[in-house]
Amino acid sequence: MSAAEAQEDPYVLGRGRGGADAAGEGRGGDDARPSGRGEGGPAPKRTVVGYGFWIYLLSDIILFAGFFAAYAVLSGDLAGGPGPQELFEQRRLALETAALLISSFTCGLAGIAAGRGAMLRTQGWLLVTGLLGAVFLGLEVQEFATLVAEGAGPQRSAFLSAFFALVGLHGLHIAAGLLWAGTMMAQLAVKGFRPAIERRLMCFALFWHALDIVWVGIFTVVYLLGLAG
Amino acid sequence: MSVLGKLDWSAIPIDQPIPLAAGGGAIALMLAALGWVTVKGHWPYLWREWITSVDHKRIGVMYVVLALAMLVRGFIDAIMMRTHQALTVGGGSGYLPPEHFNQIFSAHGTIMIFFGAMPFMVGLMNFVVPLQLGVRDVAFPRLNSTAFWLTASGALLVNLSLVLGEFARTGWLPYAPLSERSYSPGVGVDYYLWAVQIGGVGTLMAGINIVTTIVKTRAPGMGYLRMPMFCWTALCASMLIVAAFPILTATLTMLTLDRYLGFHFFTNAAGGSPMMFVNLIWAWGHPEVYILILPAFGVFSEVIATFSGKPLFGYRSMVAATLFITVVSFMVWLHHFFTMGAGANVNAAFGIATSIIAVGTGVKIYNWLFTMYGGRLRFPTPMLWSLGFLFTFIIGGMTGVLLAVPAADFILHNSLFLVAHFHNVIVSGTVFGAIAGYTFWFPKAFGFTLDERWGKRAFWLSLAGFVIVFGALYIAGLEGMTRRLQHVAVAQWGPLLYVSVAGVAVMIAGVAAQITQLVVSIRRRDALRDDTGDPWEGRSLEWATPSPPPAFNFATLPEVGGEEPYWRIKERAIASQQERSASDYEPITMPRRSATGFVTAFFATVIGFAMVWQIWWLAALGLVCAYGAFVAFAWRDENEDTFSAEEVARIERARRGAAA
C-alpha cells in the first residue's frame, strides 16, 4: 500500500500532529503501520475491509456447514428412490471441478495483474475467470436438468432435497460471483484502478477462492463418498 | 393464479374484530405520525439527518427507538394472552379464538426476541462501542445503516401480517412438521420466514461490523485488556452472531424450500427428518440466548463499576468468564429437547455441560458483588435496574440449572415453569439491562439526563410486577400447567392466573411510568441539561466526549496508556483534549450520508412481501431493482465529507465554552 493511500484513509487522519505530544506505543516513524492489535490505533482501510470480508466468509462457511450437516443426516434417506451411484456422472464432475479450480488460478492471475496496475491483463484474466465459472455453472444446470428429467428432482426424496440444496447453494454463490465479476469489470473499464475498486477486487478473489474450497468439500463429501457407496 | 399471487380481499380480516382493530389502530397511529412529520415539514431533516445517516450514534438511537416500539407491541400481546387465559378458567371462553391465540403467542415471542431485545442490544452496541474504543465510527458505516434498515424491514413485515393475512401459529420457533405447508397452508409461517430471514441478515451484518470494529479499529494504545467490559461482551455477542446466525439462515432456508418447492428436509414423508429441524434451530437458539444476555452483562458491569466508584472487580476473570460462556454456549443446545429421546448418556452429557455454563455466570455475579463491596455506592436509576437484575437473575439461573437436570426436565419441559425460567432470564436480564443502558447512556446521546423520579417509579413497578407475574407462573408450572393453553380446564390453576394478571396490571403501570419518564424529561430538558458530558462520573472514554458527541466523536483520537482500565484513560483523554490550541487540529474525513441502506431495505421488504403472497413477478422485479440500486451506489465516487481543521476547532471550543 502506498503512502498516498494511507493519507486518504479516513481512519488514520487526525492521528498525525494531534497525538504527537504523547508518543504512543508501537508507533515509530512516519510510515509505521498500525498492526491493528491495539498499539497503533485503527488499522488501514484495506486491512479493515479485508478482515471484515474474512469474517463474512467465515459466516458463509457456517451457512454451508448447515447444509453439509443436513446432507450428512439425510443422505441415506432415499425413500425408495435412486441413490448417488445411479445418479452421479464422473465425466461431468471432472469437467466441472477442472473448470472451477482453473478459474481460481486465473482469478489469482487477475489479482497479480491488478497489483501491477495492468488494466488489460486484469480484465482479460477476470474474463477468463468468469467464463470458466460460467462453464461450471452450465454443467451444473445441465446436471440438475438431467436429474429432474429422470424423475430424480428434489421432491423425490430427502436425500435429493439435501443434494439439490447444498450443490444449488454453491451454484447460487457462483452465479452471484459472476454478476459481481461482471459488474466490477464494467467499473474498472469506466473508472480505472481506484483504492475502493482494488479493495473490491481483493474481496472478490477471497470470495472466489472460498467457493473453491467449499467445492472441494462438496466434491469429497457428496460425490466421492457417494460414488464410493 | 392471479397477478397478485395469493393476495385478494379475503386477506383483510374483516370477520375478526381484534386484529382488525389492532391493525387499524396501528395504521392510524402510523398515518398520524407521518402526517405530523409532513405538516411540520420535518421530512428533509429526517431524511438527511436520520434515515440516510451513517453515523453510528444516530443508527444506535434508531435501533433503540425501533426496539422500544416493538417491546410495547409485544407487551400488548402479552397482556392479551394473560387476560384471555384468566378468563377461560372455570368454563369461560375468553375472547381469543384458538387460531388467533396461537398467532398471538407466536407473534409475541418473535417480536420480543427478534425485533425487541435484539435491536435493543445491537443499538446499544452501535452507540457505545466506537465511543468506548475512542474511534470515530464503526468499521463499515454504510453496512451499518443497511443492517438497521433490514431489521426494520423485518419488523414491518411482521406487523403487516396484522392487517394482511395472518401470522404464524407455530410458536416463536416454527417446529416442523407443524410449520410445513401441509399443516400450515396459510401465509402465516411465510411471514415469519421472510421477516426473520431479512431481519437475520441485518443482524449478521451488524455482527460482522462490530467484530471488525473492535478487532481492527481501536484508539492507539487500546489493547484488548484495556477495553471496557461492555466492549468485551459486545465482541463476544457479535462473534456469537457471526457463528450462530448462519445456522438460523440455513435452517429457515430449508423450511422455505420445503414449503415453496416441495423439498423434504423436515417433512414426515419421503425420508425427511422433523427432529433435524429441532436440532438445527436450537444449535442457533441456545447461542442466541447468550447473544441476548452478554451485552446486558456488559451494561451491568459498566453501571455497577461507575456507581460504586471503583474499577470492576476481577476484570480479567470477567473477560475469561465471558469467553468461556461464548464457547460453551455452542455445546448445550440439546437441553431444549431432552424429551426427544436421545438416550440417557447423551442427555447426561448435555445436562452436565448446561450446568457448567452457570459457573461462568456465577463468576460474574461474584465480581459484581465484590465491585460494590467497599465502594462509594450511589443509587440512580441505572444502578437500581442493575441491582434488580442481580437479585432476580440468580433465581432465573438456578431454575435453569434445575431444568438442566434431564430427569426433572421430563416433568418441567413445556410447562409454565419453563416459561417463567426464560422470562426470568430474558426480562430481568436482557430487558433490565437494556433499560439500565438506556437510562445510563441517554444523557450521552441527547445531552440531558432522564427524570429520576419517574425512572425510580418505573423500576419499582416493573420489578414488583415482574416478580408477581412470573412467581405465580413458576408455581403454576410446578402444579403441572403446560404452556400455550388457549383454554384452562383445571380450576386449581385459576387463582395463580388471577395473581399473574394482577402482576401484569402492575407491569402496565411500570411501562406507563417509563413512557412518562421520557415525556417528562423531554419537557424538563433544560433543567436536566448536562453540559459536562459526564453526568455520572463515568469511567470510560465515551464520557470524555461532549454530549451529544460531535459527528466525529473525538477531535483528536485519544492515546490510551496505563494499565488500569478506563478511569485514568478518560482523565488523560480529557486533559489532553483541553490542552490543544486551534492550530493543532487536523481536518477529519467522515463517511458521507447514504441512502444505500434505506433503499436496499425497501426492496428487501418488497421481495419479502412478494414472496409471502407468491407474487413472483414482483419478487423478481424487486431483485432486479435491488441489484440496480446496489450498482448505482457502488458507482459513487465521493463517499466522504471533510470537516476542516477550523470547523473541528470551532466545535471543540463551543464545547469547552459550554462546559466551563
Ligand code: HEM
Ligand atoms: C444459568 C444458565 C442457564 C441454564 C442452566 C438454562 C437452562 C435451560 C434449560 C435446560 C432449558 C430447556 C427447558 C425445557 O425446554 O424443558 C432452557 C430454556 C430456555 N432458556 Fe435457559 N438456561 C440458562 C440461562 C438462560 C439465559 C441467560 C437465557 C436468555 C437470555 C435463557 C433463555 C431460555 C429460553 C428462551 C428457553 C426456552 C425457550 C422455548 O422453549 O421456547 N436461558 N434453559
Ligand SMILES: [Cu+2]
Ligand atoms: Cu438453551
